[in-house]
Amino acid sequence: MRIVVRNFLGLAQIDWQPSGVCLVAGPNGSGKTTLLEAFDFFGRSFQKSAHEAVRLLGGGRGLKHRSAPAEEPISFVLEVDGVTWELDLSVTGAGVGEFPAERVTVDGKTLVRRVAGSNEWTLVDERRVDGPEDAPRTCLRAAWEARRLEDIEPLVRALQNIRVYDAWWINQLRQSGSSDIGDSYLHRTGRNLFSVLKTWRAAPRRYNSQFEWVREKARLAFYDIFDDIELSDSEGFVTARFFQPGEGAGGEGLPIVRAADGLLVGLLHLTAVAGARPGSIVGLDEMENQLHPHAIRVLLDAMREMAEERELTVVLTSHSPVLMNEFRGEPEQFYVTEVGRVPAPVRLVELHDPRWLSQFSLGDLYEQLRIGAPSAGERAA
Known part of the structure; x- marks a missing residue:
């Protein structure tokens, strides 16, 4: 699975292929929660509609990254087992354009396509028109309900099984x-x-x-x-x-x-x-809140057990040194977000030599601002 997102909330670009149990750490405002919201956006857009997903995020204002050029859309790409879904949103005031651009490809072949702003779209070689009587939904959802594209099932199953928990x-x-x-x-x-x-x-x-x-x-x-x-x-x-x-x-x-x-x-x-069903994506924001260190360790072990058994992707965001220390044996599952760094997140072993990392407790490095530190301006403040 690969997720690529541009110009979304606090992150200019996301390019990520998570699997298993992953930990994401970084300073406040660096985009940890935005990563989970991106997954949530995909799921809600498929289950309901892109407009409803935007509404549940608070509307269009502030949805687009502040550095994004005015002419660029917010773009979302999710790839699962050779099936790719692309969705582009044009922000208009407090909302988004009525008909977002959309494309679905299987092994590089385009099967579904909509041009931004048009109520017409194509399903393989068939032209379709969305009228006022049609329920708001993505072309992907409509194609799935029409039972025309069996090849998109891996992508649809992933979208149906996204669970993000944040409060x-x-x-x-x-x-x-x-x-x-x-x-x-x-x-x-x-x-x-x-x-x-x-x-x-x-x-x-x-x-x-x-x-x-x-x-x-x-x-x-x-x-x-x-x-x-x-x-x-x-x-x-x-x-x-x-x-x-x-x-x-x-x-x-x-x-x-x-x-x-x-x-x-x-x-x-x-x-x-x-x-969580087999193959699900589960997101837990600030997993360590209100938990004793012993409980954190036991719960993490339990999550790893279930993730291996059911091939789950479990994404945890955290500021907890205790939780970070539990990834010392698999630093490749530890990711970092930093303000201004693109794309996000970055695998910790790409930022630091694994041999150097093995000499320390990862939580100590985080506390000492040697990994996942605020920017120099934030520290000075």
């Missing part, structure tokens, strides 16, 4: 639990955590014992405060009670309002990864 709604989980609607995939906010765990627990064979996996990894990560979780229904909501180690039969456990923030974050991380 867990822990307070909502505490206050009301999760709506009991039988969800089997974690919402990007985590608000349906307990509903998902309940669904998994009720059908372990159908869901590959994902509930048991989450519970076991949580026991390892939070061995001093967590042994089990009890899920219960109440007036259309699923809530939880937590049981601590050593609490015997008949114990009442702790209500959700008394659960440690780190425990909830850990359960959310584990559920996000456990629910």
Whole structure:
């Protein structure tokens, strides 16, 4: 998989081929979150429309990188197994042009094409026209729904399985639990955590014992405060009670309002990864928030285990030296974003000799501003 993006938000250019569990580090404002938003943009554009993806990012204002020439569009390219999707957006005020330019190629042969601003497009050798009655969607989505292009399936499957998580709604989980609607995939906010765990627990064979996996990894990560979780229904909501180690039969456990923030974050991380379909892309922004170093290490090991088993791409952004140190044995999976450096991100072993890196803890180098440092102007400020 390769992602190439130009003129998007805080990054002038992205050119990246991530795989496995990757860590992205860098100073504030250097584009770490933008990398995740780029993946999210692809997924939302396919599932909904490019215009809806723009709206969910706050609209067109500020969407284009500040250094981009006025005549250049924001361009997105995603390549998966020889299938390439190109999408160009022209920013107009607070929005984007009605019909973005679009092209889909398979092994270099163009199968779908739209010229910017035109409601006409081609599907192989067929001319199509989008009218007012057509639902807003990309040409790629329309071609897939028409069942005309079987060769694009690898790309479509990747787009359908992008999951980016950036801000867990822990307070909502505490206050009301999760709506009991039988969800089997974690919402990007985590608000349906307990509903998902309940669904998994009720059908372990159908869901590959994902509930048991989450519970076991949580026991390892939070061995001093967590042994089990009890899920219960109440007036259309699923809530939880937590049981601590050593609490015997008949114990009442702790209500959700008394659960440690780190425990909830850990359960959310584990559920996000456990629910990912094979070949999925999972993004977790600031993964280390509210977690003890021991929990960080256990959760990372669990993510690596699941990524290898299901061929997942898991992208973690972080400022945590503890998390960085866990990549000492595979610095090729460590990427850096720096203000003004293009393209982004850069593999750490391309910035520094691997033999030199092996002499240090990567977290120490980050703390000492020897990797991923703010610009000289920022440090002076």
